[in-house]
Amino acid sequence: MEAIRNIAIIAHVDHGKTTLVDKIMYHCHLFRDNENTGDLILDNNDLERERGITITSKNVSVLYKGTKINIIDTPGHADFGGEVERVLNMADGVCLLVDAFEGPMPQTRFVLQKALDLGLKPCVVINKVDKENCTPEEVHEKVFDLMFELGAEEWQLDFPTVYGSAKNNWMSDDFNVITENIEPLLDMVIENVPAPKVSEGTPQMLITSLDFSSFTGRIAIGRLERGVLKEGMPISLVKRDGKITKSRIKELHTFEGLGRKKVQEVIAGDICAIIGVEGFEIGDTIACFDNPEALQTIAIDEPTMSMLFTINDSPFFGKEGKFVTSRHIRDRLTKELEKNLAMKLG
Incomplete structure (x- = not known):
């Protein structure tokens, strides 16, 4: 059987998932040396390019040290959390990407909870350690606290971590040591993400x-x-x-x-x-065909729109005033023009 690893990359929006996948593909020589494919390769539809976010999950595979790694690039925006939840069923581990300055964010919590509930092995990547005033060690502790709060099992809390900058194409076990490539990340995936569990029986x-x-x-x-x-x-x-x-x-x-x-x-x-x-x-x-057996299905969330109604905490709340309409503005401008004209003529 071919050596396979199935991993999903999850993170809050704009923490660098798609950029990291770009660097993995370049490192594994998916493109010719003279081929200019640009950045954010997997964000390939017009809306994703315009918004600068991943909307639909993408599948890509690379071959590294004789192992086929199937990578699932997932959306990072909360509005597309349902798709993240579905595609996690194809993975055996998750690569949790966290910004070294911002730390775990709301969407990080949501997708990580889903991954832990599915029993997936987490691997942590603390990205953008070249930012000013970033705190990689504190972010690592925050990730551990978050996993503990979400009910991670002991083997999930024993997660491996690499640090680096996807944009600058390096990863390392120590954020103070800058390497030449992202091999430490790929080695972490092969060593810690389990191979797919295969059962005997019909398809x-x-x-x-x-x-x-x-x-x-x-x-x-x-x-x-x-x-x-x-x-x-x-x-x-x-x-x-x-x-x-x-x-x-x-x-x-x-x-x-x-x-x-x-x-x-x-x-x-x-x-x-x-x-x-x-x-x-x-x-x-x-x-x-002859003896069909169904797998446990997955829930599909209906399209919804959520709204939050709160009290008016505006600084002008409770103050009396008149509504300003276009007629009021026009009358005021007319008076100002007449005043300026009178001053010039006088």
Whole structure:
């Protein structure tokens, strides 16, 4: 079996997740030396470029020291927390990125709670240690306190940590020692994130994400929990409500670099994309054709809008005054003009 590590990168918005993934891809030579791909490579749609934030999760894989590392770049904004929760089901560990100046932020708490509840191994990266007035040691203590407060188990509290600057392309076990690359981070992932647990039995894959192609239609994405999937293989689609429909896999793809690679079969533990299955939704299970067994489904939050109504604590609260309208402004300007004109004529 190929050595595989599945890891999700989680953090508060603008703490440097996508920049770190850029540096990992460059270090693992996904691009030619003369290829200029720019920054924030995975933020590839117009809205993400405009806002400067990650909105949808992205999958990318790199090969490092003979190990395939599937990396899931997750959104950092609280509005997209539901997607983070879903894609964490594909990971065996999380890389928690924390700003060395700001420390753990609200979204850090939310996504970390989900990761700990799923029993994922945390690896901590304290980023931006080159900032002025940053406190890496204090931030490390705050991360430990946060994990303890969130109910982390003892083996989760024993988390490894690296320090560095993703923007300047270095990571180190000691924030006072600047290295030449980000290898300490990749070594930490291989040594501490467990390999996927593989069970014996018929195929099972929980659909945790989806994609779309104008040529092939909707694409189901998830991690194969057990068994083997093959191109052209008949399968059963077990819906969230228990209904079972029969289908067939037209194409299988695994993630390779920034794109996907068409393969004949996928082994358990790897993240893959399936083309040809109709009528699926997130939370459905792809299972054996003859003896389908469903995996535990995942909850999908309905789109909501939250509003907070509080008392008026404005400094002008309780003070009497008149409403100012465009007519008042126009009358005032007219009076000022007449006054200035009279002064000039006089």
